Amino acid sequence: MHDDDHEDDHDEHNPVDEHSALHLELHRAVDELGKYAIEIEFDPKGGIPKEKMKQFIDDLMRTVTMNCMNNGADLVGHVKSFLLVDDGNIMSSIVDEHKPTKIKDAVESDVIYKSKFVLHVIVHGIWDDKIRNLTLEVLPGVCKKWNMPYNIIADYFDVEKSIAHHT
Protein backbone atom coordinates (compact mmCIF):
# COMPACT_ATOMS: atom_id res chain seq x y z
CA MET A 1 0.00 0.00 0.00
CA HIS A 2 1.15 3.50 -0.57
CA ASP A 3 2.18 6.08 1.96
CA ASP A 4 -0.23 7.31 4.56
CA ASP A 5 0.32 11.01 4.31
CA HIS A 6 -2.29 13.10 5.96
CA GLU A 7 -4.47 14.80 3.41
CA ASP A 8 -4.71 18.53 3.49
CA ASP A 9 -8.11 19.39 4.82
CA HIS A 10 -8.48 22.47 2.68
CA ASP A 11 -10.82 21.69 -0.13
CA GLU A 12 -11.07 24.70 -2.33
CA HIS A 13 -12.76 22.95 -5.23
CA ASN A 14 -15.36 20.92 -3.46
CA PRO A 15 -17.76 19.86 -6.20
CA VAL A 16 -20.51 19.28 -3.70
CA ASP A 17 -21.15 23.03 -3.85
CA GLU A 18 -22.64 22.53 -7.28
CA HIS A 19 -25.30 20.15 -6.09
CA SER A 20 -28.62 20.24 -4.43
CA ALA A 21 -28.76 21.17 -0.79
CA LEU A 22 -31.04 18.24 -0.08
CA HIS A 23 -28.26 15.96 1.03
CA LEU A 24 -26.70 18.58 3.25
CA GLU A 25 -30.05 19.37 4.75
CA LEU A 26 -30.32 15.88 6.14
CA HIS A 27 -26.77 16.02 7.42
CA ARG A 28 -27.55 19.18 9.31
CA ALA A 29 -30.54 17.48 10.86
CA VAL A 30 -28.31 14.93 12.51
CA ASP A 31 -25.64 17.38 13.45
CA GLU A 32 -25.97 16.97 17.17
CA LEU A 33 -22.68 15.31 17.95
CA GLY A 34 -19.85 17.02 19.73
CA LYS A 35 -16.27 15.90 19.77
CA TYR A 36 -12.86 16.63 21.18
CA ALA A 37 -9.41 15.14 20.72
CA ILE A 38 -6.27 15.55 22.74
CA GLU A 39 -2.78 14.12 22.58
CA ILE A 40 -0.91 13.64 25.84
CA GLU A 41 2.54 12.44 26.78
CA PHE A 42 2.78 10.27 29.87
CA ASP A 43 6.15 9.89 31.54
CA PRO A 44 5.89 7.86 34.74
CA LYS A 45 9.14 8.07 36.67
CA GLY A 46 10.81 4.67 36.71
CA GLY A 47 8.05 3.22 34.55
CA ILE A 48 4.68 1.75 35.41
CA PRO A 49 3.54 -1.88 35.20
CA LYS A 50 1.56 -2.41 32.02
CA GLU A 51 -1.45 -3.79 33.87
CA LYS A 52 -1.55 -0.68 36.03
CA MET A 53 -1.29 1.48 32.92
CA LYS A 54 -4.32 -0.27 31.45
CA GLN A 55 -6.25 0.37 34.66
CA PHE A 56 -5.25 4.02 34.47
CA ILE A 57 -6.40 4.29 30.85
CA ASP A 58 -9.67 2.62 31.75
CA ASP A 59 -10.19 5.01 34.64
CA LEU A 60 -9.36 8.06 32.53
CA MET A 61 -11.63 7.09 29.66
CA ARG A 62 -14.46 6.10 31.92
CA THR A 63 -14.17 9.26 34.03
CA VAL A 64 -14.21 11.48 30.94
CA THR A 65 -17.14 9.56 29.48
CA MET A 66 -19.18 9.72 32.67
CA ASN A 67 -18.39 13.42 33.14
CA CYS A 68 -19.90 14.02 29.70
CA MET A 69 -22.89 11.78 30.36
CA ASN A 70 -23.55 13.45 33.70
CA ASN A 71 -23.42 16.90 32.16
CA GLY A 72 -25.76 16.86 29.22
CA ALA A 73 -24.64 14.10 26.84
CA ASP A 74 -27.30 11.47 26.20
CA LEU A 75 -25.41 9.00 24.03
CA VAL A 76 -21.81 7.91 23.72
CA GLY A 77 -20.85 8.19 20.08
CA HIS A 78 -17.42 6.71 20.53
CA VAL A 79 -14.78 7.39 23.14
CA LYS A 80 -11.54 5.83 21.94
CA SER A 81 -7.87 6.07 22.68
CA PHE A 82 -4.54 4.89 21.39
CA LEU A 83 -1.43 4.62 23.56
CA LEU A 84 1.82 4.33 21.65
CA VAL A 85 5.07 3.08 23.16
CA ASP A 86 8.32 1.88 21.62
CA ASP A 87 7.28 -1.76 21.50
CA GLY A 88 3.60 -1.62 20.76
CA ASN A 89 0.30 0.02 21.55
CA ILE A 90 -2.82 -0.21 23.66
CA MET A 91 -6.15 0.57 22.02
CA SER A 92 -9.21 1.31 24.10
CA SER A 93 -12.81 1.96 23.26
CA ILE A 94 -16.08 2.83 24.98
CA VAL A 95 -19.35 2.88 23.05
CA ASP A 96 -21.68 2.29 25.96
CA GLU A 97 -21.04 3.76 29.39
CA HIS A 98 -22.78 0.79 31.01
CA LYS A 99 -20.35 -1.72 29.56
CA PRO A 100 -16.67 -2.32 30.30
CA THR A 101 -14.01 -0.48 28.34
CA LYS A 102 -12.72 -2.63 25.52
CA ILE A 103 -8.92 -2.71 25.75
CA LYS A 104 -6.61 -4.34 23.22
CA ASP A 105 -3.10 -4.75 24.51
CA ALA A 106 -0.37 -5.08 21.91
CA VAL A 107 2.60 -4.07 24.04
CA GLU A 108 5.37 -6.62 24.46
CA SER A 109 7.05 -5.45 27.64
CA ASP A 110 5.56 -5.55 31.13
CA VAL A 111 6.63 -2.04 32.06
CA ILE A 112 5.68 1.16 30.28
CA TYR A 113 7.87 4.22 30.33
CA LYS A 114 7.30 7.29 28.18
CA SER A 115 4.24 7.02 25.96
CA LYS A 116 2.02 9.08 23.72
CA PHE A 117 -1.72 8.89 24.20
CA VAL A 118 -4.45 10.11 21.89
CA LEU A 119 -7.96 10.42 23.30
CA HIS A 120 -10.91 11.08 21.01
CA VAL A 121 -14.28 11.79 22.60
CA ILE A 122 -17.46 11.90 20.52
CA VAL A 123 -20.77 12.16 22.32
CA HIS A 124 -24.28 13.19 21.43
CA GLY A 125 -26.07 16.07 23.07
CA ILE A 126 -23.29 18.48 24.00
CA TRP A 127 -20.94 20.55 21.90
CA ASP A 128 -17.21 20.51 21.34
CA ASP A 129 -16.33 23.27 23.78
CA LYS A 130 -18.22 21.61 26.60
CA ILE A 131 -16.60 18.23 25.90
CA ARG A 132 -13.21 19.91 25.98
CA ASN A 133 -13.97 21.54 29.34
CA LEU A 134 -15.34 18.30 30.79
CA THR A 135 -12.28 16.37 29.62
CA LEU A 136 -9.73 18.87 30.89
CA GLU A 137 -11.66 19.18 34.15
CA VAL A 138 -11.07 15.55 35.14
CA LEU A 139 -7.67 14.93 33.54
CA PRO A 140 -5.52 16.37 36.38
CA GLY A 141 -7.42 14.50 39.07
CA VAL A 142 -7.21 11.11 37.39
CA CYS A 143 -3.52 11.58 36.62
CA LYS A 144 -2.84 12.61 40.21
CA LYS A 145 -4.76 9.60 41.53
CA TRP A 146 -2.52 7.29 39.50
CA ASN A 147 0.62 9.35 40.10
CA MET A 148 0.98 9.84 36.38
CA PRO A 149 2.97 12.87 35.19
CA TYR A 150 1.51 14.19 31.96
CA ASN A 151 2.06 16.81 29.35
CA ILE A 152 -0.52 17.90 26.80
CA ILE A 153 1.16 17.78 23.40
CA ALA A 154 -1.75 18.82 21.25
CA ASP A 155 -5.23 20.10 21.85
CA TYR A 156 -7.27 19.61 18.71
CA PHE A 157 -10.15 21.79 19.77
CA ASP A 158 -8.99 24.80 17.81
CA VAL A 159 -8.14 23.01 14.62
CA GLU A 160 -10.80 20.37 14.30
CA LYS A 161 -13.94 21.01 12.41
CA SER A 162 -17.09 19.63 13.86
CA ILE A 163 -18.34 16.29 12.67
CA ALA A 164 -21.06 17.39 10.38
CA HIS A 165 -21.18 21.11 10.73
CA HIS A 166 -21.96 22.18 7.22
CA THR A 167 -21.98 25.84 6.55
Place this chain on the structure above:
Amino acid sequence: MDAELSDDMKISQIAGFLGSGKTTALMKIVDELMKRGHRIAIIVNDVGDISVDAKFIEAHGLKAKEISGGCICCQIAGTFAETIAKLHDTFDPDITIVEPSGVAIPWGLKRAAEYSEAKTDMVIVHAPVITLVDATRIDMLVRAVKRLVETQIREADVCFVNKVDTASVEEIIKTEKLIKEMNPKAEIAHMSSETGEGILFACDLIENRVSPRYDEAVEAELLRKQYSGE
Protein backbone atom coordinates in the same frame (compact mmCIF):
# COMPACT_ATOMS: atom_id res chain seq x y z
CA MET B 1 -1.61 7.32 -18.42
CA ASP B 2 0.06 4.02 -17.65
CA ALA B 3 -1.44 1.43 -20.01
CA GLU B 4 -1.21 -1.25 -17.32
CA LEU B 5 -3.55 0.51 -14.96
CA SER B 6 -6.97 -1.05 -14.67
CA ASP B 7 -9.99 0.68 -16.14
CA ASP B 8 -12.15 0.46 -13.09
CA MET B 9 -11.98 0.46 -9.32
CA LYS B 10 -14.50 -1.07 -6.99
CA ILE B 11 -15.43 1.06 -4.03
CA SER B 12 -16.76 -0.71 -0.99
CA GLN B 13 -18.12 1.33 1.86
CA ILE B 14 -18.62 -0.03 5.34
CA ALA B 15 -21.13 2.39 6.80
CA GLY B 16 -22.65 2.59 10.23
CA PHE B 17 -22.98 4.89 13.20
CA LEU B 18 -20.10 5.65 15.53
CA GLY B 19 -19.13 2.62 17.57
CA SER B 20 -20.97 0.17 15.32
CA GLY B 21 -17.84 -1.92 14.80
CA LYS B 22 -16.77 -0.60 11.42
CA THR B 23 -13.02 -0.52 12.04
CA THR B 24 -12.86 -4.01 13.52
CA ALA B 25 -14.96 -5.40 10.68
CA LEU B 26 -12.90 -3.56 8.09
CA MET B 27 -9.64 -5.06 9.33
CA LYS B 28 -11.04 -8.59 9.15
CA ILE B 29 -12.59 -7.98 5.73
CA VAL B 30 -9.34 -6.61 4.35
CA ASP B 31 -7.38 -9.57 5.74
CA GLU B 32 -9.76 -11.98 4.01
CA LEU B 33 -9.86 -10.13 0.70
CA MET B 34 -6.06 -9.99 0.62
CA LYS B 35 -5.99 -13.74 1.26
CA ARG B 36 -8.24 -14.08 -1.77
CA GLY B 37 -5.64 -12.28 -3.85
CA HIS B 38 -7.08 -8.80 -4.08
CA ARG B 39 -5.07 -5.62 -4.13
CA ILE B 40 -6.76 -3.54 -1.45
CA ALA B 41 -6.57 0.10 -0.51
CA ILE B 42 -8.11 1.51 2.65
CA ILE B 43 -9.48 4.99 3.14
CA VAL B 44 -10.47 6.11 6.61
CA ASN B 45 -12.39 9.28 7.32
CA ASP B 46 -12.39 9.99 11.02
CA VAL B 47 -13.56 13.58 10.52
CA GLY B 48 -11.27 15.05 13.15
CA ASP B 49 -7.70 16.13 12.48
CA ILE B 50 -6.42 13.07 14.25
CA SER B 51 -7.58 9.60 13.30
CA VAL B 52 -7.61 7.01 16.04
CA ASP B 53 -9.21 4.55 13.61
CA ALA B 54 -6.27 4.83 11.22
CA LYS B 55 -3.92 4.15 14.13
CA PHE B 56 -5.98 1.06 14.98
CA ILE B 57 -5.70 -0.17 11.41
CA GLU B 58 -1.99 0.49 11.17
CA ALA B 59 -1.43 -1.27 14.48
CA HIS B 60 -3.09 -4.25 12.81
CA GLY B 61 -0.36 -4.19 10.17
CA LEU B 62 -2.30 -2.46 7.40
CA LYS B 63 -1.82 0.94 5.88
CA ALA B 64 -4.71 3.34 5.71
CA LYS B 65 -5.06 6.58 3.85
CA GLU B 66 -6.45 9.13 6.24
CA ILE B 67 -8.72 11.88 5.05
CA SER B 68 -9.47 14.39 7.72
CA GLY B 69 -11.09 17.73 8.28
CA GLY B 70 -14.69 16.89 7.58
CA CYS B 71 -17.08 14.33 6.24
CA ILE B 72 -16.05 12.80 2.91
CA CYS B 73 -19.58 12.40 1.65
CA CYS B 74 -20.01 16.15 1.43
CA GLN B 75 -17.71 18.58 3.24
CA ILE B 76 -14.52 17.28 1.68
CA ALA B 77 -15.91 15.28 -1.20
CA GLY B 78 -13.32 16.86 -3.49
CA THR B 79 -10.44 15.65 -1.35
CA PHE B 80 -11.95 12.18 -1.31
CA ALA B 81 -12.24 12.15 -5.11
CA GLU B 82 -8.64 13.34 -5.48
CA THR B 83 -7.49 10.60 -3.13
CA ILE B 84 -9.28 7.88 -5.09
CA ALA B 85 -7.87 9.15 -8.39
CA LYS B 86 -4.36 9.28 -6.92
CA LEU B 87 -4.76 5.77 -5.51
CA HIS B 88 -5.73 4.52 -8.95
CA ASP B 89 -2.78 6.21 -10.63
CA THR B 90 -0.18 5.15 -8.06
CA PHE B 91 -1.32 1.98 -6.32
CA ASP B 92 -4.03 0.70 -8.66
CA PRO B 93 -6.09 -1.31 -6.18
CA ASP B 94 -8.88 -3.47 -7.54
CA ILE B 95 -10.93 -2.78 -4.42
CA THR B 96 -10.84 0.29 -2.21
CA ILE B 97 -12.49 -0.19 1.16
CA VAL B 98 -13.81 3.02 2.64
CA GLU B 99 -14.61 3.50 6.27
CA PRO B 100 -16.60 6.71 6.28
CA SER B 101 -17.16 8.76 9.37
CA GLY B 102 -19.95 7.53 11.60
CA VAL B 103 -22.15 10.32 10.27
CA ALA B 104 -21.57 9.82 6.55
CA ILE B 105 -24.47 9.16 4.23
CA PRO B 106 -23.95 6.25 1.80
CA TRP B 107 -25.44 7.83 -1.34
CA GLY B 108 -23.45 10.98 -0.76
CA LEU B 109 -20.32 8.91 -0.57
CA LYS B 110 -21.18 7.20 -3.85
CA ARG B 111 -21.52 10.56 -5.52
CA ALA B 112 -18.25 11.78 -4.05
CA ALA B 113 -16.43 8.65 -5.26
CA GLU B 114 -17.75 9.16 -8.78
CA TYR B 115 -16.24 12.64 -8.89
CA SER B 116 -12.88 10.90 -9.20
CA GLU B 117 -13.79 9.76 -12.72
CA ALA B 118 -13.27 13.33 -13.89
CA LYS B 119 -9.75 13.31 -12.48
CA THR B 120 -8.34 10.17 -14.08
CA ASP B 121 -9.16 7.58 -16.70
CA MET B 122 -11.20 5.22 -14.58
CA VAL B 123 -14.74 4.04 -13.95
CA ILE B 124 -16.00 3.63 -10.40
CA VAL B 125 -17.95 0.46 -9.63
CA HIS B 126 -19.73 0.29 -6.31
CA ALA B 127 -19.82 -2.81 -4.17
CA PRO B 128 -23.06 -3.26 -2.23
CA VAL B 129 -23.40 -0.62 0.46
CA ILE B 130 -22.88 -2.40 3.75
CA THR B 131 -24.30 -0.80 6.87
CA LEU B 132 -23.47 -2.16 10.29
CA VAL B 133 -26.11 -1.74 12.96
CA ASP B 134 -25.10 -2.16 16.59
CA ALA B 135 -27.71 -4.51 18.05
CA THR B 136 -26.47 -3.99 21.61
CA ARG B 137 -27.61 -0.39 21.75
CA ILE B 138 -30.33 -0.18 19.18
CA ASP B 139 -32.75 1.47 21.61
CA MET B 140 -30.31 4.23 22.49
CA LEU B 141 -29.47 4.88 18.83
CA VAL B 142 -33.07 5.12 17.77
CA ARG B 143 -33.80 7.46 20.65
CA ALA B 144 -30.89 9.82 20.08
CA VAL B 145 -29.87 9.66 16.41
CA LYS B 146 -32.79 8.03 14.64
CA ARG B 147 -32.56 10.11 11.48
CA LEU B 148 -28.98 9.26 10.82
CA VAL B 149 -29.35 5.59 11.66
CA GLU B 150 -32.43 5.47 9.46
CA THR B 151 -30.60 7.09 6.57
CA GLN B 152 -27.71 4.67 6.83
CA ILE B 153 -30.15 1.75 6.88
CA ARG B 154 -32.40 3.08 4.11
CA GLU B 155 -29.45 3.61 1.78
CA ALA B 156 -27.86 0.21 2.41
CA ASP B 157 -27.98 -2.78 0.11
CA VAL B 158 -27.09 -5.13 2.94
CA CYS B 159 -27.50 -4.44 6.65
CA PHE B 160 -25.46 -6.45 9.08
CA VAL B 161 -26.84 -6.77 12.57
CA ASN B 162 -23.50 -6.44 14.32
CA LYS B 163 -22.24 -7.59 17.73
CA VAL B 164 -24.47 -10.65 17.67
CA ASP B 165 -21.97 -12.36 19.97
CA THR B 166 -22.90 -10.02 22.83
CA ALA B 167 -26.42 -8.88 21.90
CA SER B 168 -29.43 -10.64 23.38
CA VAL B 169 -31.84 -12.54 21.15
CA GLU B 170 -34.39 -9.85 21.88
CA GLU B 171 -32.02 -7.10 20.76
CA ILE B 172 -31.19 -8.97 17.57
CA ILE B 173 -34.86 -9.51 16.72
CA LYS B 174 -35.65 -5.88 17.48
CA THR B 175 -32.82 -4.70 15.26
CA GLU B 176 -33.91 -6.94 12.40
CA LYS B 177 -37.48 -5.67 12.71
CA LEU B 178 -36.30 -2.08 12.66
CA ILE B 179 -34.19 -2.67 9.56
CA LYS B 180 -37.11 -4.32 7.75
CA GLU B 181 -39.37 -1.40 8.61
CA MET B 182 -36.87 1.19 7.43
CA ASN B 183 -35.62 -0.63 4.37
CA PRO B 184 -37.75 -3.60 3.25
CA LYS B 185 -35.47 -4.17 0.26
CA ALA B 186 -32.29 -4.56 2.25
CA GLU B 187 -30.76 -7.95 2.73
CA ILE B 188 -30.18 -8.66 6.41
CA ALA B 189 -27.29 -10.68 7.80
CA HIS B 190 -25.59 -11.19 11.13
CA MET B 191 -22.07 -10.18 12.02
CA SER B 192 -19.70 -10.22 14.90
CA SER B 193 -16.71 -8.07 14.11
CA GLU B 194 -15.02 -9.63 17.12
CA THR B 195 -15.54 -13.34 16.42
CA GLY B 196 -15.51 -13.03 12.65
CA GLU B 197 -19.05 -14.24 12.07
CA GLY B 198 -20.40 -12.78 8.83
CA ILE B 199 -17.02 -11.61 7.56
CA LEU B 200 -16.78 -14.21 4.78
CA PHE B 201 -20.26 -13.30 3.56
CA ALA B 202 -19.35 -9.60 3.58
CA CYS B 203 -16.28 -10.42 1.49
CA ASP B 204 -18.39 -12.44 -0.95
CA LEU B 205 -20.69 -9.46 -1.36
CA ILE B 206 -17.82 -7.07 -1.97
CA GLU B 207 -16.18 -9.43 -4.42
CA ASN B 208 -19.14 -10.56 -6.46
CA ARG B 209 -21.92 -8.01 -6.37
CA VAL B 210 -22.39 -4.43 -7.46
CA SER B 211 -24.59 -1.58 -6.32
CA PRO B 212 -26.18 1.08 -8.56
CA ARG B 213 -24.33 4.27 -9.32
CA TYR B 214 -25.32 7.54 -7.71
CA ASP B 215 -28.65 8.85 -8.91
CA GLU B 216 -29.83 12.18 -7.56
CA ALA B 217 -33.45 11.23 -8.18
CA VAL B 218 -33.07 8.08 -6.12
CA GLU B 219 -31.46 9.96 -3.25
CA ALA B 220 -34.16 12.62 -3.37
CA GLU B 221 -36.79 9.90 -3.19
CA LEU B 222 -35.08 8.24 -0.24
CA LEU B 223 -34.93 11.51 1.60
CA ARG B 224 -38.50 12.42 0.68
CA LYS B 225 -39.70 9.15 2.17
CA GLN B 226 -37.70 9.79 5.29
CA TYR B 227 -39.00 13.32 5.78
CA SER B 228 -42.55 12.30 5.05
CA GLY B 229 -42.30 9.38 7.45
CA GLU B 230 -43.32 6.80 4.85
